[in-house]
Amino acid sequence: MAQLYYKYGTMNSGKSFEIIKVAHNYEEQGKRVLIYSPSFSARGDQELVGSRVGFERAAIPVYEQTDLFESVKSHLTTAGIKEIYCVLIDEAQFLKKHHILELTRVVDEMNIPVMAFGLKNDFQNQLFEGSYNLLVQADKIEEIKTICWYCDRKATMVIRFRDGKPVNAGEQIQIGGNEDYKPVCRRCYNQAFNDVQPSAE
Template sequence: MAQLYFKYGTMNSGKSFEIIKVAHNYEEQGKPVMIFSPAVDTRAGAEQIGSRVGMTRKSIPVDEHTNLYEFVKEYRPQFEPKRIYCILVDEAQFLKKHHVLELTRIVDELGIPVMAFGLKNDFANQLFEGSYNLLIYADKIEEIKTICWYCDRKATMVIRFRDGVPVNVGEQIQIGGNEDYKPVCRRCYHDAFGPQQA
């Protein structure tokens, strides 16, 4: 039975790498997949996802007006079999509520499993819109773990840096890499901002 999975982790937890690995495993068995990624994130290039280990994959860009359900329903691949075995979504925290609801329809009405990968909380420890709705609607929720940048504890938060200085105010969406964000544990986050800011 198809299900909607939300696999979340902080920065550097290997979410994009996991998507590339899952896609490879399906395709090695001759089972086509579709990969979606937010149009706003072009770090790996337009219409691509990229892992920090250097691997990339083509993806279908999603913007505010994309209807994921209609896109998948109307998709007709050039070659047989005319079936998509799995939908993979990178940086799912950037999805809008309507996108998440469209993913539930892909699962429930089209019978295609969906795996959405993304951050849960932002640099100010607020839920992203996509993550909030995936936590509500996902059938299965799984944490992808990584370690704190500064110690050996599990990273559960992220610190944003501006000119090398930690900041916890600003626009929620700011695309960046290791120079802009670091995965941290709660204690190291408190050390940076104080417990009242976490």
């Protein structure tokens, strides 16, 4: 039976690389997969799943109004032959509640496994809408681990930086790289704000 998987990790934990690897393993056996990624642009019909080690894959963009169940359905043949062996979701924390419920229908009604990869908590340690609903709905939940930027403990949180200083206020969604976010353990997260006065954006 197909299942909904939620694989979460902090930044730099290799989530996007894992998607590319899973897709390759299926496709090497001649099994078709679909890759989706939330879009922050109203234009274009293709997004890229890119890992920090340099690999990229094309992905189908997901907009707020996208119905993921209908999108997956549209990729199946009219004869009803199962061509899709897995659905992969990048940056799943940015999905809306209705997207997650649509993915449960893909699993339960189409019997297609769905693997969603993303962050669990934001820079203020609040759950994203997508991650909250995946924690509620997923059949299997797995942590993808990485180490703290500053020590050798497991990273479980993310610090956002502005002008080189940690901040704990601002919009939840702000796209950025290593200069803007760093994965950290709880101790280093708390220490960052004990050492300096938290600044507001």
